[in-house]
Amino acid sequence: MSDKIIEIEDVSFQYDYDKTVLSHINFSMRAGDFVGLVGPNGGGKTTLLKLILGLNKANNGTIRIFNTPIQEFKDKNKIAYVSQKANAFNRGFPATVEEVVEMGLTASLGIFKRIKKQHKLAVYEALKKVDMTSYAKENIGNLSGGQQQRVFIARALVSEPELLILDEPTVGVDQQNVSNFFDLLSKLNQQHISLLIVSHDLQAIANHVTNVFFVNKTIQAIDSLEDYPLFTLGGE
Amino acid sequence: MLASLLEYDFLRHTFITGIIIGFIAPLLGSFIVVRRLSMMADALSHVTLAGIAFGLLLEKKTGITAITPFYSGLGFSVVGSLFIEKLRKLYTAFQELAIPVILSAGVGLSVLFIALADGFNADLYSYLFGSVSAVSKQDMYIVLVIAIIVCIVIFSIYKELFLLSFDEEQATINGIPATVIHTFFIILTALVIAASMRIVGVLLVSALMTLPVAIGIRLAKGFKQTIIYSILIGELSVIIGLIIGYYLEMPPGGSIVLFLILVLVSIIGAQHFKRRRLTSNMKSDVRG
Numbered sequence: 001m002s003d004k005i006i007e008i009e010d011v012s013f014q015y016d017y018d019k020t021v022l023s024h025i026n027f028s029m030r031a032g033d034f035v036g037l038v039g040p041n042g043g044g045k046t047t048l049l050k051l052i053l054g055l056n057k058a059n060n061g062t063i064r065i066f067n068t069p070i071q072e073f074k075d076k077n078k079i080a081y082v083s084q085k086a087n088a089f090n091r092g093f094p095a096t097v098e099e100v101v102e103m104g105l106t107a108s109l110g111i112f113k114r115i116k117k118q119h120k121l122a123v124y125e126a127l128k129k130v131d132m133t134s135y136a137k138e139n140i141g142n143l144s145g146g147q148q149q150r151v152f153i154a155r156a157l158v159s160e161p162e163l164l165i166l167d168e169p170t171v172g173v174d175q176q177n178v179s180n181f182f183d184l185l186s187k188l189n190q191q192h193i194s195l196l197i198v199s200h201d202l203q204a205i206a207n208h209v210t211n212v213f214f215v216n217k218t219i220q221a222i223d224s225l226e227d228y229p230l231f232t233l234g235g236e
Numbered sequence: 237m238l239a240s241l242l243e244y245d246f247l248r249h250t251f252i253t254g255i256i257i258g259f260i261a262p263l264l265g266s267f268i269v270v271r272r273l274s275m276m277a278d279a280l281s282h283v284t285l286a287g288i289a290f291g292l293l294l295e296k297k298t299g300i301t302a303i304t305p306f307y308s309g310l311g312f313s314v315v316g317s318l319f320i321e322k323l324r325k326l327y328t329a330f331q332e333l334a335i336p337v338i339l340s341a342g343v344g345l346s347v348l349f350i351a352l353a354d355g356f357n358a359d360l361y362s363y364l365f366g367s368v369s370a371v372s373k374q375d376m377y378i379v380l381v382i383a384i385i386v387c388i389v390i391f392s393i394y395k396e397l398f399l400l401s402f403d404e405e406q407a408t409i410n411g412i413p414a415t416v417i418h419t420f421f422i423i424l425t426a427l428v429i430a431a432s433m434r435i436v437g438v439l440l441v442s443a444l445m446t447l448p449v450a451i452g453i454r455l456a457k458g459f460k461q462t463i464i465y466s467i468l469i470g471e472l473s474v475i476i477g478l479i480i481g482y483y484l485e486m487p488p489g490g491s492i493v494l495f496l497i498l499v500l501v502s503i504i505g506a507q508h509f510k511r512r513r514l515t516s517n518m519k520s521d522v523r524g
Binding site for chain 2: 111
């Protein structure tokens, strides 16, 4: 059996209004990889993530997740996702950090099951991984952008996923915290969590990832930063 | 009043029903507020009013008493909730549009039924603002059944509903059936509105769902604590509102809501005062 956790073959995608967003994409990722996706606005980076997450359906081609065709892939606990909109939540929402991280257990527990003592321990462990245990009882809206992003990472980690997917996780985070944030991601990668990250900041991710791909309707591996001047890159 | 409570069945029914709705209205209201659906409760209460007017019309014109205004209000409320859902799906980009549409439909129908009946007597007034003497034993049992249903559903799908309220995209990725849960939630809201109308009245029912939460949010840390505080405040307001209503011979809807407003204003004032004192202490520390 292949150790590829994502295999995409000849996938194309277009929305109903006939605009081709992705064309003939071939891409794969192995367990333990830390992969970065960069590219211009509207280039299809987030759409590619949504295809991998099963939120969009490809028009043609095949996608396999953990050696299973995406249509049959049910083990949602293996993948955790931190959305671009994660920190665009309502700041006044009355939820503590602990409660937000507990949300990450919803899929693994299943409907009708309640949070128990062992789950509280898992929440504590996840917060420990992102150095946020001392904020467990704080309301999430009272934290800084960087701290909130760490909480969302903890929410993603609490179900012990094998693959962590992040879409523009550093938007709204100051420069000092961006650097700390990528150090945290590298640490998680060393703990055998595979990472797939979309970022507009090629320079920031280049020092941490194992592979970088440039997505702009098509996809290609970046071997050298000089081939991709920064003005062609941007967030989506 | 305690003696009257022991002596008169209707007062006992009212108080027991009040305690039940003092629990379920803020419980569901906590989710309504964080999902920014407070106005939806208002729209549904106006549809309930149309149902009540329809029931009263039926009673007056045909003498049919099997479908009481309580039942017709309940029915209209649930049907209204399904219409709101349908409209929200039709206007995905302008989902809030469903609220004025349903609200105005409710008022329009109410006016029509009232006109057809050539006006109503004090009955309608008690439905509008609540009454300390309007709850029958049967009403009390229906409210109890509604409360049991609400509690079972909310406690069963608490974490799904919480995630859906906080982050709908993440909920969808986790495989939570958002549409099904949302439809259940709106039907529950309709049931709670119908259950609460005998005590607070249809025009003030949304206040009992949202005002305790508005207060709870200011005091609590986290969502569970918000729910607990909201329920405690809801219970307190119903008990005090009913006592005031009984002694002043006024509809309890008004006294309950005014008590809640008073608590809210006091807490906002106290927090403002505390913040100002803290700021001035900090300034003097810096100077010193």
